[in-house]
Amino acid sequence: MRAALVRELHAPLTVEEVELRAPHADEARVRIEAAAFCITDALAMGGFTFAEPPFISGHSAVGEVLEVGEAVTRVQVGQRVVVAGSTECGTCFYCARNQPAACEGIFGGMIPPRFVARDAAGADVTADGGIGVFAQENVLRDMQLVPVDSDLPAEHLCMLGCGITSGLGAVFNIAELEPGSSVAVVGCGHLGLWMIQAARLAGAAAIIAVEPIAARRALAGDLGATHLVDPADGDPVEQVKALTGGRGADYALEAAGSTVAMAQAVAMTRPAGTMVATGMEAPDSTVTLSAIDFAISGKRMLSSQSGGSHIRRDVPRFAAMLERGEIDPLPIVSRLYGLDEINDAVGAARAREVLTGVIVPG
Numbered sequence: 001m002r003a004a005l006v007r008e009l010h011a012p013l014t015v016e017e018v019e020l021r022a023p024h025a026d027e028a029r030v031r032i033e034a035a036a037f038c039i040t041d042a043l044a045m046g047g048f049t050f051a052e053p054p055f056i057s058g059h060s061a062v063g064e065v066l067e068v069g070e071a072v073t074r075v076q077v078g079q080r081v082v083v084a085g086s087t088e089c090g091t092c093f094y095c096a097r098n099q100p101a102a103c104e105g106i107f108g109g110m111i112p113p114r115f116v117a118r119d120a121a122g123a124d125v126t127a128d129g130g131i132g133v134f135a136q137e138n139v140l141r142d143m144q145l146v147p148v149d150s151d152l153p154a155e156h157l158c159m160l161g162c163g164i165t166s167g168l169g170a171v172f173n174i175a176e177l178e179p180g181s182s183v184a185v186v187g188c189g190h191l192g193l194w195m196i197q198a199a200r201l202a203g204a205a206a207i208i209a210v211e212p213i214a215a216r217r218a219l220a221g222d223l224g225a226t227h228l229v230d231p232a233d234g235d236p237v238e239q240v241k242a243l244t245g246g247r248g249a250d251y252a253l254e255a256a257g258s259t260v261a262m263a264q265a266v267a268m269t270r271p272a273g274t275m276v277a278t279g280m281e282a283p284d285s286t287v288t289l290s291a292i293d294f295a296i297s298g299k300r301m302l303s304s305q306s307g308g309s310h311i312r313r314d315v316p317r318f319a320a321m322l323e324r325g326e327i328d329p330l331p332i333v334s335r336l337y338g339l340d341e342i343n344d345a346v347g348a349a350r351a352r353e354v355l356t357g358v359i360v361p362g
């Protein structure tokens with residue numbers, strides 16, 4: 001089968017024929033129908049996840065189960081499944097505390113590297129983060145597979161593995177947004193646009209979209225933002241305060257992946273309000289905050305790994321929201337790419353030319 005391999009960090013991927021190994025007892029072999037490209041994948045191709053080349057990247061997909069190991073109980077051959085970027089093993093320290101977004105399976109999936117295939121020369125190929133979906137097939141642990149009973153297009157369902165879950169989860173699971181609130185969303189890429197749709201569903205009274213790219217601001221308005229803030233018009237913190245009685249927003253959600261945006265989101269949160277950070281600039285980035293904000297403002301500053309998702313609960317419920325048309329995936333998928341076009345997808349994501357590029361391995 002064919003897979004896109006990271007042969008070298010910071011270099012174009014190569015699409016090659018590889019030989020997939022048989023699934024282990026707790027794994028299923030899955031044919032990948034579609035895989036969403038996430039900016040985290042571009043970071044991984046630069047060494048962010050410490051994966052050692054050659055590896056297969058990608059962590060959010062939908063596919064069909066072709067074969068299961070003898071200990072697999074969660075999925076069956078022939079089922080359509082979402083491959084999630086987060087795991088839910090059900091037994092680790094975190095899962096036992098009802099905090100599966102920190103499941104040891106996701107970080108444990110990287111160390112030691114999971115060998116999944118051999119290349120034409122017989123060398124080991126691993127899977128980034130223990131996942132790896134930019135391939136026609138892969139062997140995946142059942143702790144990150146969730147069956148979806150849906151006939152929706154694969155290019156929409158594949159976003160349930162990361163983008164939809166991270167965006168909606170940040171609003172429903174982490175912020176626990178109250179109806180009638182004011183919400184500022186900093187950054188309107190795919191994640192911010194999912195947050196805006198979730199905030200609308202949660203009954204936010206004011207949804208303020210902060211975004212420098214005009215087309216993204218306009219789309220934010222189409223998807224539910226009530227106010228559009230262009231940072232070019234002046235300090236976005238002051239603009240948000242001006243729209244919220246001078247206090248700041250009840251909730252500020254950072255979805256830009258920059259430390260500047262994180263600090264701005266804290267500053268534009270009203271005293272005793274809630275700030276949620278979801279982006280990632282680089283592994284060694286640091287955020288500087290005002291000590292007043294940090295120590296005595298009463299602001300809740302929350303980190304959101306995969307939207308605090310419980311994938312076995314959230315993937316089906318968010319899939320049902322797609323089914324009912326409550327969230328709109330159409331404008332979020334900018335382009336479909338064949339496996340051979342994956343370097344175009346990487347470039348377009350890095351240049352912010354697309355919201356979500358979807359790889360269809362074929």
Ligand SMILES: [Zn+2]
Pocket residue numbers: 087088089090091092093094095096100102103104105
């Ligand atoms: Zn776990």
Ligand SMILES: [Zn+2]
Pocket residue numbers: 038039040059060085162163
């Ligand atoms: Zn992702």
